[in-house]
Amino acid sequence: MTTENLGRFDVVVVGAGTGGLCTAIEAATGGARVLLIDKQQEIGGMLHIANGEFSGAGTRRQAAHGISDTPEEHFAEVMRLSHGKADERLAWQTVRAQGRTVDWLESQGFEFDPATPGLVHGHEVYSVPRTYWGVRAGLSVIDALRPLLDGLVEQGAVTVRFGVRIEGAVVEDGRVAGVTGTGPDGGEVTAYGDAVVLATGGYDANLELRNRFLPPGCENALIACLDHATGDGLVLAEELGAGISGDGYFIPVMGLIPDPGRPGFAVDYREAFVEVAPAYRTPYEIWVNRDGERFVAEDTTSPEHRERALLRQPGIEMHIIWDQAIAAAAEPLIRNGAGDWTPERMRDEHSRGRWIVAADSLEELAGKLGVSPGGLVETVRRYNEAVAAGHDPDHGRTTLPIPISQAPYYALTSVAASLLSRDGLRVNGELAVLDREGDPIPGLYAVGEVLGNNVFAGDNYVGGMSVTPAMTLGRELGRALAARRGSGRG
Ligand SMILES: Cc1cc2nc3c(=O)[nH]c(=O)nc-3n(C[C@H](O)[C@H](O)[C@H](O)COP(=O)(O)OP(=O)(O)OC[C@H]3O[C@@H](n4cnc5c(N)ncnc54)[C@H](O)[C@@H]3O)c2cc1C
Known part of the structure; x- marks a missing residue:
């Protein structure tokens, strides 16, 4: 030495x-x-x-x-x-x-x-x-x-x-x-x-x-x-x-995916994140908390509004829920800076089981996520009603493209990140x-x-x-x- x-x-x-x-x-x-x-x-x-x-x-x-x-x-x-x-x-x-x-x-x-x-x-x-x-x-x-x-x-x-x-x-x-x-x-x-x-x-x-x-x-x-x-x-x-300083402020970044290989860390941002800004991708999915309940209009144009809404959820986490029809219709949910999340890559990811959970019913999906099954089923029912009516009385979401009703169902968990x-x-x-x-x-x-x-x-x-x-x-x-x-x- x-x-x-x-x-x-x-x-x-x-x-x-x-x-x-x-x-x-x-x-x-x-x-x-x-x-x-x-x-x-x-x-x-x-x-x-x-x-x-x-x-x-x-x-x-x-x-x-x-x-x-x-x-x-x-x-x-x-x-x-x-x-x-x-x-x-x-x-x-x-x-x-x-x-x-x-x-x-x-x-x-x-x-x-x-x-x-x-x-x-x-x-x-x-x-x-x-x-x-x-x-x-x-x-x-x-x-x-x-x-x-x-x-x-x-x-x-x-x-x-x-x-x-x-x-x-x-x-x-x-x-x-x-x-x-x-x-x-x-x-x-x-x-x-x-x-x-x-x-x-x-x-x-x-x-x-x-x-x-x-x-x-x-x-x-x-x-x-x-x-x-x-x-x-x-x-x-x-x-x-x-x-x-010790101001006690925290506002999270959204869309980060927990890294299964490194508890507490997000998947490297350069590899993958979920696009949550409606200006960059039309949202087809819903976001639910551990009770299976939606907590914000997923198409809000205010990042601060959705970030603060996430902070109020138990475990500051959310589960993004979609179905087979959305998987076929929507742009890739996952993105990165290199822009290499093509529809083909996204399709492969659905079956890889790394970050995306799949199930044949909403109850089974909820069970895999540790989310209230009754809560999720009821939330999806109300959301589908909102899609049919073209009006979301719960959160005022205006982007209501298609219902969530075609198995298999999918979910990806995202946690607030610093x-x-x-x-x-x-x-x-x-x-x-x-x-x-x-x-x-x-x-x-x-x-x-x-x-x-x-x-x-x-x-x-x-x-x-x-x-x-x-x-x-x-x-x-x-x-x-x-x-x-x-x-x-x-
Ligand atoms: C995913 C991500 C996206 C971001 N995007 C933006 C953005 O678009 N716009 C924006 O304004 N901000 C953004 N930020 C934040 C921004 O990048 C950082 O705040 C900024 O680059 C910090 O610069 P810095 O020089 O203070 O520190 P750093 O760039 O982190 O550099 C610190 C350096 O100090 C070295 N170092 C640390 N400790 C020691 C030590 N004990 N001895 C010797 N060397 C040491 C480190 O190795 C490092 O090289 C982003 C951050 C992340 C993580």
Whole structure:
């Protein structure tokens, strides 16, 4: 086992995901000597699985599409969609510059999906198209940033170390002066910097930590992010006395499928999820809870409405029910980003028994699901009546294509999922981490999901308001740290 000193740098960035990459790139471009550390073997963090949708107003791309928009309008919508619960100061700090982030990505050759700027219906929709994504989803962001980083590494401005897990801070004279951790061979690693930036992402893959922040009754939520999100930066900073929010907000992501091989985790989002947004697929099925009862109009256009309805169900789970006729008539229920869930693949999945349960009667189906048989039979009867009448008195659903009456019957269980951390480190406008009294911890900064998404989205999801603040504030922090270089304070 070895002990390695990686040296002294102007800026040590822990985490080479969305926020860390942008911080490192801007700090080095501004002249700082940067060390970028990641516990994994590659850059990109959550961008490997994320949709990578980002938002910004007043962009060149909007102008080219004749869309009139301003940061002020974007900010007003962030506050509206977050029910006034986003942190006004930090939300404005990022939103005012997000358009410039979009233009910057464009200058780096970012490969925009031709449909952008667009409206996205997976979360409450903005009133104007100001969301962008790449042809390779989150990977497109990595594609745009990688050449910049490689160029800076070649110039010697950035040193990158993979496979190093940072676990602690070096504190000298009351200020954070470096980090310590474990290297690829299990040996101790130390690095020194005038500024240490925690860009370690969220904690959602760390069940114990995640459940500390979730409201009671939501512990069942599936983990839907990548395994690296273990909250290391949060734990490190908390040990230094950092203040951490504890808002108790949770709004789930819907449509994730429990992974039979990994209890508590969702099937990888890149492989499969259920499309629940009616803007993207006409719903033929019904959704029932453990009592076999419907709980929401399955065609509601409000993601927040259906997400909150699911949170009120026992076990925060739902069973999607359909029959043979729907299997033949509807578009594939299961999707993924690659778009390879063809009708043929969906047909095969019906008989694979991996995620889909099949039965010759509704009673048998209910038995297999652990759902009340009487409840399910009665619910389907009422639903079929609604289809015949063209009117759903129970939930006001207006998409009523065909009844559920032809065996075999099918079901797929979906559980509310968490994919990004709601709570996190408290920071000031310089992104300096604050202690529990609200004073900056000298030398320590944070950016990205380690701040918690509540500061940018309140108790809701707001389009692009995780990836874009990570990039935008990361760039801002990198520039500021480069400007302060040599001043003795990072
Ligand atoms: C399925 C999915 C879809 C999403 N879609 C969107 C979307 O469309 N739009 C949006 O705005 N947000 C989206 N998000 C959220 C968004 O991707 C993340 O919030 C954002 O990318 C986080 O960036 P980050 O830099 O803070 O962290 P990450 O990208 O998670 O990077 C953190 C990095 O730190 C490293 N690290 C962690 N701990 C240590 C340690 N101790 N030592 C060294 N390295 C460490 C990790 O290995 C990782 O590389 C999505 C998330 C998921 C899971």
